[in-house]
Amino acid sequence: xxxxxxxxxxxxxxxxxxxxxxxxxxxxxxxxKGSTKHEIDLLITGxxxxxxxxxxxxxxxxxxxxxxxxxxxxxxxxxxxxxVRLVNIITDQFGDFGAENGDxxxxxxxxxxxxxxxxPFRNGKLTVKPLKQLKCLKAIRxxxxxxxxxxxxxDQSIRKAHKKFGNVVESMEGAAFFYVCLKEKVACIQVRxxxxxxxxxxKKNWKIRESVDALEGxxxxxxxxxxxxxx
Numbered sequence: 001x002x003x004x005x006x007x008x009x010x011x012x013x014x015x016x017x018x019x020x021x022x023x024x025x026x027x028x029x030x031x032x033k034g035s036t037k038h039e040i041d042l043l044i045t046g047x048x049x050x051x052x053x054x055x056x057x058x059x060x061x062x063x064x065x066x067x068x069x070x071x072x073x074x075x076x077x078x079x080x081x082x083x084v085r086l087v088n089i090i091t092d093q094f095g096d097f098g099a100e101n102g103d104x105x106x107x108x109x110x111x112x113x114x115x116x117x118x119x120p121f122r123n124g125k126l127t128v129k130p131l132k133q134l135k136c137l138k139a140i141r142x143x144x145x146x147x148x149x150x151x152x153x154x155d156q157s158i159r160k161a162h163k164k165f166g167n168v169v170e171s172m173e174g175a176a177f178f179y180v181c182l183k184e185k186v187a188c189i190q191v192r193x194x195x196x197x198x199x200x201x202x203k204k205n206w207k208i209r210e211s212v213d214a215l216e217g218x219x220x221x222x223x224x225x226x227x228x229x230x231x
């Protein structure tokens with residue numbers, strides 16, 4: 001029996017899985033019912049890089065998992081990736097880890113604190129191997145992402161980030177998830193639904209409920225396929 005860990009930052013992003021939980025192990029970790037072939041746990045880390053890194057590391061050193069899946073919502077810098085599109089994140093990076101030099105933002109590699117290929121980084125990014133068994137991932141677009149402590153919300157900061165990183169999506173947890181999984185050598189997937197374009201903060205334009213509904217549908221298909229093909 002394979003052990004699968006589903007990771008999310010907040011309860012609203014995975015309320016559809018919480019309803020299927022059959023046992024609460026602790027405040028953050030629950031067991032999900034419905035699989036006959038796999039043992040599936042759900043980890044709610046809390047938002048942000050620090051909470052994700054701490055709770056995920058704690059989970060992975062407490063129990064051995066064969067696969068970790070991060071699901072959640074994100075913002076998009078890409079005009080062609082609009083709400084409520086689903087994306088499979090293949091690379092992620094810390095988007096605000098570094099220093100300011102006047103009006104220029106330097107990343108941690110540019111200031112020499114970390115080398116671009118220091119494990120688990122490759123060319124300054126956190127890149128995961130595709131899980132070839134899952135056909136459902138081929139039905140959604142691959143995307144690159146940045147992970148930030150403070151989401152972008154001004155014209156100036158958005159222009160700077162887009163110039164530096166290109167047409168990426170943005171979350172507050174993804175790179176921390178990849179970093180821990182790569183360090184612990186756990187196979188991992190990150191699937192997100194775009195809830196908003198990255199712009200000046202305007203919650204009227206956000207489609208959070210629709211994004212969570214899209215995640216629910218896709219997660220159901222993914223778990224069904226994992227039941228038949230993984231482990």
